[in-house]
Amino acid sequence: xRPELKPAGDSALLVSFGEAIDEGITARVHSIARxxxxxxxxxxxxxxxxxxxxxxxxxxxxxxxxxxxxxIGPLLDTKGETSGGRLVEIPVVYGSSYGPDIGFVAEHSGxxxxxxxxxHSRPVYLVYFLGFLPGFAYLGGMDExxxxxxxxxxxxKVPAGSVGIAGKQTGVYPLESPGGWRLIGRTPLRLFNPAxxxxxxxxxxxxxxxxxxxxxxxxxxxxEEWGEGVD
Numbered sequence: 575x576r577p578e579l580k581p582a583g584d585s586a587l588l589v590s591f592g593e594a595i596d597e598g599i600t601a602r603v604h605s606i607a608r609x610x611x612x613x614x615x616x617x618x619x620x621x622x623x624x625x626x627x628x629x630x631x632x633x634x635x636x637x638x639x640x641x642x643x644x645x646i647g648p649l650l651d652t653k654g655e656t657s658g659g660r661l662v663e664i665p666v667v668y669g670s671s672y673g674p675d676i677g678f679v680a681e682h683s684g685x686x687x688x689x690x691x692x693x694h695s696r697p698v699y700l701v702y703f704l705g706f707l708p709g710f711a712y713l714g715g716m717d718e719x720x721x722x723x724x725x726x727x728x729x730x731k732v733p734a735g736s737v738g739i740a741g742k743q744t745g746v747y748p749l750e751s752p753g754g755w756r757l758i759g760r761t762p763l764r765l766f767n768p769a770x771x772x773x774x775x776x777x778x779x780x781x782x783x784x785x786x787x788x789x790x791x792x793x794x795x796x797x798e799e800w801g802e803g804v805d
Contacts, residue, residue, distance in 0.1 A: 575591065576650065577589045577590055577591045577627075577628075577650060578590045578591075578592075579643055581639055582629060584634055585619070585631060585632055585633070585634045586629055586630060586631045586632065587629075587630045587632070587639060587642050587643060587646070588627060588628070588629055588630075589603075589606065589627060589628040589629075589630065589646070589650070590626065590627045590628075591603065591626040591627065592626055593626060594625075594626055595625045595626065595702070595714060596626065597700055597714065599625075599626045600623075600625055600626065600700075600702050600703070600714075600778075601779075602652070602653065603623045603624070603625075603626065603627065603628050604623050604778055604779060605652045605653060606628055606646075606649055606650060606652045607621045607623045607628055609649040609652045610628075610630060610646055610649055613645075613649065615632075615637075615645060616636060617632045617633045617636040617637035617641075617642070618630070618631075618632060618633075619631040619632055619633055623703050623778065624702075624703050624705070625702050625703065625712070630642065630646060659700075659701070659777070659778075659779035659780040659781055660777075660780045660781070661698070661780075661781045661782075661783060662775065662776060662780055662781065662782050662783070663782075663783050663784075663785050664746065664761050664763055664782055664783070664784050664785065665761055665762065665763065665784075665785045665786075665787040665791065665792070665795060666695070666737050666759040666760065666761050666784050666785065666786060666787065667759055667760055667761075667762075667786075667787050667788065667789055667791070667792040668687075668690075668691045668694075668695075668737075668758060668759035668786055669687060669691075669758070669759065670789070672736075672757075672759055672760035672789075672792070673736075673737065673757050673758040673759035673760065674757055675722075675725075675738075675739075675756035675757045675758060676690055676691075676757075676758040676759070678722070678756060679720055679722045679739060679756055679758055682722050682723075683719055683720050683721075683722065685719070685720070690720055690758065691758075691759075691786055693717045693719055693720050694716070694717075694720060694739075694744065694758065694784060695783075695784040695785065695786050696717070697715045697716065697717065697783075698715065698781050698782070698783050699713040699714060699715040699716070699744070699781065699782040699783075699784075700713065700714045700715055700779075700780075700781060700782075701713060701776050701777065701778050701779060701780040701781070701782060702714050702778065703778050704774060704776070704777075704778065707747065707748055707749050707751055707766075708748060708749065708766045708773065708774065709748035709749070709765045709766030709773070709774035709775065709776065710745060710746070710747065710748050710765075711745060711746065711765075711776040711780075711782070712743065712745060713743065713744055713745055713782055716739070716742060716743060716744045718742055720739060721739070721741055721742045722739050722740075722741070722756050723740075723741065723756075724740045724741065724754040724755060724756070725754040725755070725756065727754075728752055728753055728754030729752060729753055729754070730752050731750060731751075731752065732747050732750065732751055732752065732753040732755075732757065733747070733750055733760060734747060734748060734749050734750045734764075734765075735747065735748075735760045735761045735762060735763065735764075735765070736753075736755075736757050736759075736760050737757070737758055737759040737760060737761060737784070738753065738755030738756055738757050738758065739755060739756045739758060740754065740755040740756065746761060746765055748764075748765035748766035748774070748775075749766055759784075760792070762792050762793075762795035762796035762798075762799050762800075762804070763775060763795070763799055764799045764800060792804070
């Protein structure tokens with residue numbers, strides 16, 4: 575399948591494989607992104623991968639859109655590689671004040687809270703790409719039985735480490751921020767730390783396994799990770 579190429583503003587080109595969320599397509603998107611970065615084009619500003627598309631940002635003072643299209647054309651047949659990502663275990667304390675919406679998710683899904691925890695922590699999720707916030711990983715592989723709509727009115731403050739569900743997606747807030755996802759738990763891990771290299775715990779292509787823990791374990795791990803007690 576050859577992607578569609580089209581302008582995105584006056585300094586970017588969009589490589590699109592359609593709207594599908596598919597692991598094979600995403601692997602190909604990331605392989606093309608790596609090939610473009612490896613080519614060392616002097617005009618390249620940034621490459622931004624998503625589920626099924628790739629945004630190639632270039633310097634319009636150095637190159638034209640037509641030249642960018644011609645330059646990356648030979649790289650579009652790069653095959654996707656689905657292996658090589660790390661398996662990252664993320665401990666999560668589910669429910670109570672750490673996951674205030676887990677009861678709603680259970681009721682909406684016709685399940686018990688324990689069912690929601692078991693279903694959410696069972697899969698191994700794929701990190702498709704990072705976005706929204708630094709270190710926020712869009713994960714694929716959530717069981718549709720616990721798919722739940724977003725909040726009608728987003729919260730003004732969601733604590734860092736909060737694990738949420740929005741529709742058929744699940745993810746972890748790496749920083750304190752506003753947000754409308756249904757919160758079902760919280761991890762003590764620090765998913766974004768600008769003092770580290772790389773600053774994000776997760777990278778596209780990684781696999782994620784959520785591991786249930788209790789509140790005591792959460793507080794102990796939080797102190798180790800953040801150097802202070804949980805807020």
